[in-house]
Amino acid sequence: MKLRLNIIMVLLIMASMLICLTTIMMYGAIDENNMINRISRGYYGEYATHFKFIDEKDENIKKIITLLKNEEYKDFALIYDGYEAGVRQIYIKGNYDSPPMLRGRFLTEDDFFNNKDLAVIGKDLLKDTYIADGKEVILIDNKQFEIIGVMGYSSASILDKMKVVNFDSLMKNYNNNIYIMDGYSRYGKVGVRKTMDKITELLKGGNIGVEVLDIKPIDTNRLLGMNINTSLVFGLLIICFLLCIYNIYAAWFHHNIRLIGIMKLVGWDIHRIRYYIFIRLFLYSIVGTILGIILSHILKIKIRNNIIIFHILLINLTFLILSMLPTLRRTEKVSVAEVIK
Amino acid sequence: MNYKYNTNKLFYLSEAKMGLKRNIVASTIIVFQCIVCLVLMAITHSDLKQGDTKLRQINDYYNKIHYSLHDEADKDGSFSLYLNSESEYYKLKGFVEELRNNKDINFVNTILQPVTLINQNIPDKFFFQYEEGYAEPADFEKVNDLIIQNSWVKGIQISENVKEIFNLEMDSGTFFSEEDYILDDGPIHSAILGYEYKDYSHVGDKIKIGYLFNIIDFQVIGFLKKDTNVVRNNNIVNIDRYVCIPAFTDLNYNLYPNLAAPALGQQANGQILTLDSTIDVAKMIEQCSLKYGTFKFEVYSDSRNETKNMVKLSDDSLNKIRTMNNALLIFTIVSITMSMISRIQKDYYRFGVQLLCGASIYNILNQVAIELFPVVNIALVFSLIISSIILGFGTYQLLLILVSCIIFCSSMVIPSYVLIKEGINQLIRREE
Numbered sequence: 001m002k003l004r005l006n007i008i009m010v011l012l013i014m015a016s017m018l019i020c021l022t023t024i025m026m027y028g029a030i031d032e033n034n035m036i037n038r039i040s041r042g043y044y045g046e047y048a049t050h051f052k053f054i055d056e057k058d059e060n061i062k063k064i065i066t067l068l069k070n071e072e073y074k075d076f077a078l079i080y081d082g083y084e085a086g087v088r089q090i091y092i093k094g095n096y097d098s099p100p101m102l103r104g105r106f107l108t109e110d111d112f113f114n115n116k117d118l119a120v121i122g123k124d125l126l127k128d129t130y131i132a133d134g135k136e137v138i139l140i141d142n143k144q145f146e147i148i149g150v151m152g153y154s155s156a157s158i159l160d161k162m163k164v165v166n167f168d169s170l171m172k173n174y175n176n177n178i179y180i181m182d183g184y185s186r187y188g189k190v191g192v193r194k195t196m197d198k199i200t201e202l203l204k205g206g207n208i209g210v211e212v213l214d215i216k217p218i219d220t221n222r223l224l225g226m227n228i229n230t231s232l233v234f235g236l237l238i239i240c241f242l243l244c245i246y247n248i249y250a251a252w253f254h255h256n257i258r259l260i261g262i263m264k265l266v267g268w269d270i271h272r273i274r275y276y277i278f279i280r281l282f283l284y285s286i287v288g289t290i291l292g293i294i295l296s297h298i299l300k301i302k303i304r305n306n307i308i309i310f311h312i313l314l315i316n317l318t319f320l321i322l323s324m325l326p327t328l329r330r331t332e333k334v335s336v337a338e339v340i341k
Numbered sequence: 342m343n344y345k346y347n348t349n350k351l352f353y354l355s356e357a358k359m360g361l362k363r364n365i366v367a368s369t370i371i372v373f374q375c376i377v378c379l380v381l382m383a384i385t386h387s388d389l390k391q392g393d394t395k396l397r398q399i400n401d402y403y404n405k406i407h408y409s410l411h412d413e414a415d416k417d418g419s420f421s422l423y424l425n426s427e428s429e430y431y432k433l434k435g436f437v438e439e440l441r442n443n444k445d446i447n448f449v450n451t452i453l454q455p456v457t458l459i460n461q462n463i464p465d466k467f468f469f470q471y472e473e474g475y476a477e478p479a480d481f482e483k484v485n486d487l488i489i490q491n492s493w494v495k496g497i498q499i500s501e502n503v504k505e506i507f508n509l510e511m512d513s514g515t516f517f518s519e520e521d522y523i524l525d526d527g528p529i530h531s532a533i534l535g536y537e538y539k540d541y542s543h544v545g546d547k548i549k550i551g552y553l554f555n556i557i558d559f560q561v562i563g564f565l566k567k568d569t570n571v572v573r574n575n576n577i578v579n580i581d582r583y584v585c586i587p588a589f590t591d592l593n594y595n596l597y598p599n600l601a602a603p604a605l606g607q608q609a610n611g612q613i614l615t616l617d618s619t620i621d622v623a624k625m626i627e628q629c630s631l632k633y634g635t636f637k638f639e640v641y642s643d644s645r646n647e648t649k650n651m652v653k654l655s656d657d658s659l660n661k662i663r664t665m666n667n668a669l670l671i672f673t674i675v676s677i678t679m680s681m682i683s684r685i686q687k688d689y690y691r692f693g694v695q696l697l698c699g700a701s702i703y704n705i706l707n708q709v710a711i712e713l714f715p716v717v718n719i720a721l722v723f724s725l726i727i728s729s730i731i732l733g734f735g736t737y738q739l740l741l742i743l744v745s746c747i748i749f750c751s752s753m754v755i756p757s758y759v760l761i762k763e764g765i766n767q768l769i770r771r772e773e
Binding site: 008011015018019022023025026028029030032033036037039040052053153154155156157158175176177178213214215218220221222223224225226227228233236237239240241243244246247248250251253254255257 | 367370373374377378381384385388391392395396399464465466471472473474475567568570577579650651653654655657658659661662664665667668669671672673675676677678679680682683686687689755759
């Protein structure tokens, strides 16, 4: 296959590159902004449910964890914060959002009910750690916890002084009666809300007197009075993205309309012509997309998770193909007489 | 063909009109993209402006050196003497007034003192210690055959300078006036409620508030804006669920003997903010305390790392939204550029004919630009209307005009290059 570079092709590659770059910039910015908001909120989601036990008893939390453990619901975390001590007790079932880690890993479902005392600590607490039995440990409430990860964000944050431990190892009541049920953010706002509603119903029906509280912690959005809906922005951008690609392909199509007419004239069937167009557009777009990814690395556009780059690549390619469909359909309408006259 | 290229403006317009008709789908797409870009820009700009202003205000606050005062009256037992002695009260009053009148410092009061709301049916979220999970339900008492409902709610007493220091803004009604800081035998006093009270009260409502065990009649004079925050002891306190009453500077001791002393005692433990690092605040307080013969105070310099971290994160958040804006602009320019190139490709032969009829490349360039101009302008008009509905009128509209100019000019750069370099001249086999 012979690929000739002309100005339209160069522009097509450049446009694909810029689209990929801007998508990475945009996605990165939205993702970082969400992360900043989450951290500023105390590292839990926007729809986390705060509740309290109506009768404050030590065994309540054990009952509730047993109840949740035996239920089918998953992809959530039960959190109890000892604010002054900087200790967070957490129970995770299924998937849950890991905070930004500097090393090691965050707690997972397998770390619970295994008679393990595990902790993930903030970077500022590293000075309090020591080695015991060949393991890096930290003393929390006169108990040694093995450190499995160190968390921290690029800016100083609440995470830096936080100690997160598995709930079953500590089970301690601090000076508050507030528990937080948080969902896995990957399911989106609706998904998280649904899970939270189900679990809240479960708690209410579990003969443990709980009262759901109307608490919305201050985050950066509330502090700055920001009302922007990043999901809406991203949705509109996806539409713009489709239109942009469509325009690029339309430009290519008009540049090559005579060629397509001649192909028809010499007897190429419509599928062959479509395949010819598809391969060319796809290859140039792929080249542009890959160049965009390389450029984003050169420009040091920060993406927290490299898997996101892969997702962006997939989304870009899907939209490239979708936007190609009208162009491919137009090949049928090309009039040979019209283009060669 | 009996055709001569005319450089008359009207001719350009009719050609552009024809071009628009021929490319109605592409033009609609450009209009849509421009509208999305401009409206999002307007919204993000408005958010950024508000965020920047708030951040600047918070930074202004943090640029000052902070101290908090803590009296030692409990340690030496002088507090019980103070509560029962009018002369001790006036000594402390002299001390507090001197701090208030000191021009080198800001003496600020943000006293988080819960108050009792009487006979107000409000949800638990307003109750004291609700956020700690320890809110006490309202209690009922029978007074002269009447059932009285007492709700222990979150309250804050604020000094006059708090409005300026924390840039408090009103959602409705007015802020406290100078007279509101006087508590005398006047029939009614002023209270401001946090934003979330808006569903349960109105400006002008009369409420009875139990403040330090005294029942006082208040009138609601306004509601604070949503998400109003003050910083106290290194904590950001959101006061949307608070009842705000003035930190009375002039309290009639004879009328309220049981209230005047504890209220002043709370006010004395205020915060000091100053820009002047040369002031020895601890020494100043010690001298002032000796001068009036009142309590001794410990002066703590506030370390504000936690709250500063929040400010830094907020700054990062604003930068991310700026990046989003830039990406959005690039995105739109790329898309329109490609659309214009597509149009040039489509009209390749028509331009060739026009060249034959005496047009120059620059005439054609003008024609292409005139085709894009109304498209961008239609989008601009729609964006201005949509954003005015969402955000009202403002300076951001000038920004939209500027951005649409940038979109128009930038989107014409590459198509112009294509038009000049692609060689329409060669099509008609002559040099331009």
